[in-house]
Amino acid sequence: MSNSYQPLGLGCSEGLGAAVPTVKVVEILPTKVWIESDMMGARHVVMHHQGYGEPFTYASFHYDYAYTSNGGTWDAAHRLALDLGATEPVEQRQRDFHFPTADELREQIKGMQGMLASLGRARGLLVELDSVLRMAESHNGGALTAAHVRAAVEPYLPLDLGPNVEFSGVPAGHLSNHPAGGTSAATQG
Numbered sequence: 001m002s003n004s005y006q007p008l009g010l011g012c013s014e015g016l017g018a019a020v021p022t023v024k025v026v027e028i029l030p031t032k033v034w035i036e037s038d039m040m041g042a043r044h045v046v047m048h049h050q051g052y053g054e055p056f057t058y059a060s061f062h063y064d065y066a067y068t069s070n071g072g073t074w075d076a077a078h079r080l081a082l083d084l085g086a087t088e089p090v091e092q093r094q095r096d097f098h099f100p101t102a103d104e105l106r107e108q109i110k111g112m113q114g115m116l117a118s119l120g121r122a123r124g125l126l127v128e129l130d131s132v133l134r135m136a137e138s139h140n141g142g143a144l145t146a147a148h149v150r151a152a153v154e155p156y157l158p159l160d161l162g163p164n165v166e167f168s169g170v171p172a173g174h175l176s177n178h179p180a181g182g183t184s185a186a187t188q189g
Contacts, residue, residue, distance in 0.1 A: 029051035
């Protein structure tokens with residue numbers, strides 16, 4: 001057996017014990033804890049493990065003059081920060097308030113306009129389907145065929161409702177998940 005492995009002695013025989021490599025701890029990265037205050041008077045207890053990702057807001061204490069006070073929210077946030085490992089004096093920061101740029105607003109407006117257009121097409125499809133259903137009820141004794149549905153749907157295809165849309169409970173991406181019919185018995189003529 002190599003010198004870099006030592007058997008685990010967990011009450012099992014030496015032949016059945018697993019070998020685990022030995023390791024040497026080089027550095028322990030700290031977790032910083034601080035309090036951020038925002039422009040609305042809330043206090044946010046934030047943590048960040050220095051070797052992992054972005055800071056995380058662990059808890060927020062919101063200010064409302066009818067129920068809280070500045071001293072009360074500060075005291076609650078301060079006690080929690082100490083419980084999470086902060087040391088005195090607990091660091092306090094101002095939380096940035098992000099005003100979107102004109103380009104960010106334009107991009108958001110463009111996305112909303114695209115969603116509204118998709119919703120408009122979907123609404124038109126629903127109105128047309130309702131019309132076909134009413135016609136089928138009155139002329140075919142209620143029998144609705146796949147041809148009726150296809151005739152109503154075709155003017156609106158392709159209908160881009162996004163990647164996570166489900167039809168009749170069929171998961172998005174499934175082969176039978178097609179707006180124009182699929183394979184369910186309800187869509188067959």
